[in-house]
Amino acid sequence: MNYQVLIVDDHPLFRAALKGALASACTDCEFLEADSVPSLFDALEHQQNIDLVLLDLNLPGAHGFCVLAHLRGSRPELPVMVVSATDDPRTVRHALALGAQGFLSKSADAATIGRDVGAVLRGEPVSATALGASLEPEADEAMLDLAQRLAQLTAQQFRVFGMLCLGRVNKNIAYELEITEATVKAHMTSILRKLGAANRTQAVLLAGRLVLDPQQIRPPPEED
Amino acid sequence: MNYQVLIVDDHPLFRAALKGALASACTDCEFLEADSVPSLFDALEHQQNIDLVLLDLNLPGAHGFCVLAHLRGSRPELPVMVVSATDDPRTVRHALALGAQGFLSKSADAATIGRDVGAVLRGEPVSATALGASLEPEADEAMLDLAQRLAQLTAQQFRVFGMLCLGRVNKNIAYELEITEATVKAHMTSILRKLGAANRTQAVLLAGRLVLDPQQIRPPPEED
DNA sequence: GCGAGCATTCGACTAAAGTCGTAGACGCGA
C-alpha cells in the first residue's frame, strides 16, 4: 500500500521536520505539501488520492478551526490530523469535537508522531481521553452548529470567507482570486445566507466564535 | 467616609446578591447599579463621585475585556474590579494585565468578596500571584497595545464601538443612540482611525483579539 | 442523450459604509 499524506504548514522548515519524523514510520508514504489555505484547496482539487491531511492550526489567517470544520464537513471521508504548537486540553478537545482524527503536538518527539500518524493511516480510532481531552459536549454545541454551517460552503466560497476573516475588502479578494468583484459579491451573498449572517461583520463575529475561549461563547446575537 | 460603588451586571438577581455580600463588609457604601454598557457610561457621566466599579466580564456584547480596557485607559483614576463566572488563571491574568484592581470570582463566598472589595476601597494593592495569575508579560503585549487604542475612544464613540461588536448596522446604532446615521458614520470614521482599522470588519477582528485565547493571538494583519 | 441541479461567473441596480467639511456646545487657560 502507498499512502499520500498532505502536510499543511506555513513554515517550510517544519514541513521538512515533519516529513523527517514520519520517514521511518511511514516508509510507504508519499508527501505533498501546502503552505496556505488556498494551496491546501488547490492540492485537494488536483490530487484525488490523498489519504490524510496534517493540518497546522496556526495557519496565516488565524482561523485554523474554521479550516478544520470546513474540511471535515465538506469531505467527511478525508481524515485530518491537527498539528498545533499549543496542546492544552481545550485546544485538543475542540479539534476532536470538530472531527479531527488525531492531534499532533509540535513538541512531541518523532517516534510519537510517527506512531500516531501510522495508527490513523491504518484506520485505528483515536482515543479522546488518551489525548488528555475531557469531553464536555454541551460546551461544543455552538461550535458544532457553526461547523455544520461552514461545511456548506463550496471551496471557492471558503477561499472568499478566509480572506474575509483577514479583513480584506471585496476588491482585494477579487484581485487575489483573479475573479471580478461582482463574483466575489455573489459568493459573499451566498456565504452570508449559509452562515445566517446579515452582513460581513456578523460573519466575522461568527467565525470569531471558533477561536474563542469556549467559556466565553455567548448565546447567538439577536438578529433584527 | 462614604464610598460609592457601581455594580455592573446584567442579572438583577446577581446584583442583589453582590450587594448582600458586601453589605456587612461595606456598611459605609452606597451602591449604584448598571445592567449594560450604555447604562454603565450613563452612570459614570451623571455620577461624579464613584469610587469603585465592579464589572461583570460577561456583559451582553461579550466584549467585557474591551470595556475594561477602555475604562482603565480613559479614566485611570477610577478603580475597577472584575467580576466573572470564569476564574481560570488566564482570565484573571488578562484582567490584571488590562489594569483591573482586583478579581472577584462569582463562586467565591460572601466573606471573601467583602474582604477583597474592602481592601481595594482602602487603596490596598492587589497581589497578582495571590489570585493565581502567573504573569507572562510578553503574551499580553498585543492586548495592552490594543487597550491603549481603545482608551482613546470617547464615551459616545465607545457606545458605537460596542454596538459594532454586536454586528449592528449604522442605521440600527443610530436608532439606539437616538442620533442620525450621519453622526454614527462620523464616529465610525474616528473609531477606525484610532484603532488603526481600514473598515468595520477589521475593527471587529481587532476587538476579537481581546477575547481570544492568548496563545492564538497572531501578529497583526498586514494592512494593504 | 438530456434535462435537473449546482458551482461559478458576471452586470446592473439598490443599500450601506465611509470621508470631508462644517457648525454648535462645552470646558479651560490666558
Place this chain on the structure above:
DNA sequence: TCGCGTCTACGACTTTAGTCGAATGCTCGC
C-alpha cells in the same frame, strides 16, 4: 472675556457592500 481645543452632531458626496437576474459549464441520474 476671548480664544483654543474637543466632543458631538449633521449633510453632501464617494466608495464599498450586497441583491437580483442571468449565462455558462459541469456532474449525475434517467
